[in-house]
Amino acid sequence: MSVRTLMRVITALAAVHASLASSAGTTAPAAAVHYSQHCGACHGTDRLGGMGPALLPESLERLRPAELADVLRHGRTATQMPGFAAQLDEAALDGLAVWLRTAPAIAPHWDAADIRASHVVYHAPGALPAKPVFTADPTNLFLVVEAGSHHISVLDGDRLERIHRFRTRFALHGGPKFSQDGRYVYMASRDGWVSKYDLWNLTYAAEIRAALNTRNVAVSDDGKWVLAGNTLPGTLALLRADDLSLVRVYDVRGRDGKPSRVSAVYDAAPRHSFIAALKDVPEVWELPYGDAGVPMQPRVIVLDDVLDDFYFDQGYRHILGASRDGRGQVIDMARGRQVTELEVSGMPHLGSGITWVRDGREVMASPNLKQGRISVIDMEDWHTVGTVQTNGPGFFLRSHEDTPYVWTDAMMSPRRDTLQVIDKQSLQVVGSVTPSPGRTAAHVEFTRDGRYALVSLMERDGAIVVYDAQTLREVKRIPMDKPIGKYNVFNKTTRSSGTSH
Structure with missing residues (x-):
């Protein structure tokens, strides 16, 4: 056993012990034991995932309580996830569900060494034929994300028929992103896996776990870079697009040093840069990649308020943003500041x-939550x-x-x-x-x-x-x-x- 693996095991055992020790008189001690007995072998003793997905609050945030309860009781069909209704009573299952939505006593750790250790290349760049293995128009394909069983279906947009279906990582989040020629699609799962799929050859090319919880990815317009925006830990992971190898990890902190999760990352093709929206500090980051080779140190645009949602105009000159309380504003990227407020209400x-x-005249329309x-x-x-x-x-x-x-x-x-x-x-x-x-x-x-x-x-x-x-x-x-x-x-x-x- 390597030193790194040994330290990972010690950390996991310490987390379980801390949960047991700090939760006397609640359902948490029993829940931790039940997790160790029934879940740890597949989902990891540290809840970071293994054969099964990570089971952390961030990983489960979009799974409704009733859905989680149903999975614990009855399992998932067509997967290796069993149900535990025969082994655990209702109180134990309810306690386990609550415990899974509670953060570990010791914060999970995932750094550059962890990311690099997870890297897998299934097909080296250039190893597969540069020609589709199907007869459908490759530009009129649809990728359909099937969340029920964690698959993607590939549809022929002319015949309106399915031509392929493949399994994905757990709970893809954010729309898949395509290379400019449409051959490759890049996907991010909720528990941090970034996958590169060769759509012409209908096979995975590479994967890497960029974080423990990822919001989405962006692909540079020049086809060289992939940027993953993460919430656990709060980082940006820069990857090479050809094989998903890690180039750099950016620790996301505001100018005052406050750490932040990443709300989303975007490719601003006309600007030859990535844009990162931050969730916990009133800033937007821009990472130019134009003629500089590797994307540079972020340019920070300071805002008056944290923006919870964004829209970019077609030229990526302006950001239209809304805060959690519904306040709308327009930010001029060239000037690096707000230029006006929007007349909106509710939560656009x-x-x-x-x-x-x-x-x-060009207009923009937005739904309201x-x-x-x-x-x-x-x-x-x-x-x-x-x-x-x-x-x-x-x-x-x-x-x-x-x-x-x-x-x-x-x-x-x-x-x-x-x-x-x-x-x-x-x-x-x-x-x-x-x-x-x-x-x-x-x-x-x-x-x-x-x-x-x-x-x-x-x-x-x-x-x-x-x-x-x-x-x-x-x-x-x-x-x-x-x-x-x-x-x-x-x-x-x-x-x-x-x-x-």
């Missing part, structure tokens, strides 16, 4: 904003030109350059089963679709030509429901296991104004 979900031209309304903002003088009342708070807004309509969901409301269709010029609701009454429908993505709109029926026995984008007539259904998002290669690589980047 700017990260799902889209743009189009209306009456000769707390109110049934869409704000439409003029991108020249930043005033609100219109408000569209919807069925309820929604999460996604999508369109396409070749359709006159915007599609929005109301998935944060009782009307979560219905999507509304809005005319881009009149800002009037002109239609709606309800794929399955009473069941959540959201996240629209269009085919390359904008002819079809694909909707996610976000249920365990769900589907991708395909609609004619002009007539709103249902065309077909493709069964899926809780499809939470779908991503068209062409729309993403060309940075379509109708989808997120």
Whole structure:
């Protein structure tokens, strides 16, 4: 056993001992023992993951309490995860669920040496043929993330048929990112794994664990770099795009030294830089990669408030941001400061904003997480030109350059089963679709030509429901296991104004 492995074991045992010692009189001591007996072999004695995913509060934050309880009792079908209802009583299972959502007594550790030790190359750069193994148009493929069983389905956007399906790491977070030629897709899982998948050869190329909890990744426009934004620990991990080898770890701290989690990272292609949004300090970081080779030390833009959500205009000159209390502001990246405030209320979900031209002027529209309304903002003088009342708070807004309509969901409301269709010029609701009454429908993505709109029926026995984008007539259904998002290669690589980047 290496010294490093021995230290890892000692740390894990110390964490378990601390949990037992510090929680006398609660369910935590018994829960720690139950974890050791039933979970540690697969998920790691330190809860950092092994054959199974990490079981830390950050890893489980998007899993509803009822879902976690169901997994502990009944396991997961088509996986090696068993249920424990026969071994543990209800109180023990409830105690284990609470304990798993509690941070370890000793903070988990993950540094550059850990990252490098996790690195796996399945196929060396250049080893696989530079030609698709399928006949479908490689630019009109969709990747559909199936959260129910942690798979991705590859759809042919012309035939609207599945051509491949493969297993992913646990709980992908943030949309997959493509290389400019569409061949490679880069994915980040909630427990820190970054994967490079060769879409033309339908196989993994490389993987590395960049952190214990990762928000998302960005790929540089020149195809050389991948940046992972992490919440545990609060770091940015810079990787080489060809084999995902680690180049550098940035410790994320504000100017006052306060540590911060990373909300998200973006590639600002027109600026030849990465943008990092911070969750705990009022700053935005820019890492130029243009002619400097390896991305440089971050340029820090200090803000008046921590921004919880972001939107970039098409030229990446401006950031439209909203704080947790709904305050909206516009930051000029060239000047490095706020230039005006936005007329918004509630909690606008700017990260799902889209743009189009209306009456000769570019506008941006954003759904709202707390109110049934869409704000439409003029991108020249930043005033609100219109408000569209919807069925309820929604999460996604999508369109396409070749359709006159915007599609929005109301998935944060009782009307979560219905999507509304809005005319881009009149800002009037002109239609709606309800794929399955009473069941959540959201996240629209269009085919390359904008002819079809694909909707996610976000249920365990769900589907991708395909609609004619002009007539709103249902065309077909493709069964899926809780499809939470779908991503068209062409729309993403060309940075379509109708989808997120």
